[in-house]
Amino acid sequence: MRRLVSIDGRIALPEDATIxxxxxxxxxxxxxxxTLRTYDGAPxxxxxxxxxxxxxxxxxxxxxxxxxxAVRAQxxxxxxxxxxxxxxxxxxxxxxxxxxxxxxxxxxLAKAPGLIILVEPLPPPPAYDVGIRAVTVATLRVADGTQxxxxxxxxxxxxxxxxxxxxxxxxxxxxxxxxxxxxIEGTTSNVFVVQGGAIRTPGEEVGLLxxxxxxxxxEAVPVETAALTPADLYxxxxxxxxxxxxxxxxxxxxxxxxxxxxxxxxVTRRVHDAYRARARAAK
Ligand SMILES: Cc1ncc(COP(=O)(O)O)c(C=O)c1O
Numbered sequence: 001m002r003r004l005v006s007i008d009g010r011i012a013l014p015e016d017a018t019i020x021x022x023x024x025x026x027x028x029x030x031x032x033x034x035t036l037r038t039y040d041g042a043p044x045x046x047x048x049x050x051x052x053x054x055x056x057x058x059x060x061x062x063x064x065x066x067x068x069x070a071v072r073a074q075x076x077x078x079x080x081x082x083x084x085x086x087x088x089x090x091x092x093x094x095x096x097x098x099x100x101x102x103x104x105x106x107x108x109l110a111k112a113p114g115l116i117i118l119v120e121p122l123p124p125p126p127a128y129d130v131g132i133r134a135v136t137v138a139t140l141r142v143a144d145g146t147q148x149x150x151x152x153x154x155x156x157x158x159x160x161x162x163x164x165x166x167x168x169x170x171x172x173x174x175x176x177x178x179x180x181x182x183x184i185e186g187t188t189s190n191v192f193v194v195q196g197g198a199i200r201t202p203g204e205e206v207g208l209l210x211x212x213x214x215x216x217x218x219e220a221v222p223v224e225t226a227a228l229t230p231a232d233l234y235x236x237x238x239x240x241x242x243x244x245x246x247x248x249x250x251x252x253x254x255x256x257x258x259x260x261x262x263x264x265x266x267v268t269r270r271v272h273d274a275y276r277a278r279a280r281a282a283k
Pocket of ligand 1: 035212
């Protein structure tokens with residue numbers, strides 16, 4: 001899969017792809033996005049990603065030019081243009097911005113939303129056999145508590161800083177906690193704990209992004225939704241995170257406390273296998 005960019009359906013090489021410095025995605029983070037990957041050349045859960053992009057756009061009162069059909073067609077067009085072999089895999093970052101406009105917050109200043117798709121080769125896979133370390137970080141995201149809560153908005157600053165905190169402590173992911181100390185999600189992932197054979201994950205009410213990987217995992221294996229705190233993380237037999245690009249990754253330490261045996265556990269491995277089978281079939 002080669003790197004390519006689609007701007008409103010026009011394909012460009014990354015070095016030639018430009019948008020206006022007046023784009024409100026850049027000026028104000030006034031944009032929403034999706035990240036989806038392919039399996040054997042075909043996008044995974046394209047319909048769910050398009051639906052979530054439209055839901056995010058609606059929360060921002062952002063029009064989607066051409067609606068779901070145009071988004072679907074442009075994603076498929078960009079992937080087809082980037083593919084060098086029929087079964088090439090990669091991922092697409094699909095962004096819908098309110099577009100370029102004169103300075104000012106008024107949404108009516110912007111007349112032409114833009115759909116920009118970056119197609120990228122897959123990054124090297126996480127060390128699934130070794131797992132990752134995580135730290136908990138109490139924070140507030142830009143959209144938390146606003147009309148846009150739950151939308152996948154491009155303003156990821158709180159998560160960027162949380163991940164920087166994690167990195168400074170030798171960890172690869174931050175698990176975000178809300179004002180009451182409840183687990184929300186990872187910076188770009190959802191969080192699951194395994195204890196006594198039961199798999200639990202926080203519910204939508206904590207203000208998490210309803211991950212599509214999370215959903216596919218919940219369809220593949222029994223999962224309960226439950227409020228989780230750092231104490232649940234510390235007492236877990238296993239913890240794993242999920243995301244479209246990373247799939248299912250074991251967390252072997254939280255806040256420098258070893259989780260279970262300190263290696264990704266058997267339930268995590270089983271969930272990962274079940275997820276992969278499901279993801280390959282999810283259109
Ligand atoms: C904040 C957040 N939560 C969860 C996820 C996982 O979502 P998905 O499984 O749809 O990739 C992401 C993915 O980027 C994310 O940014």
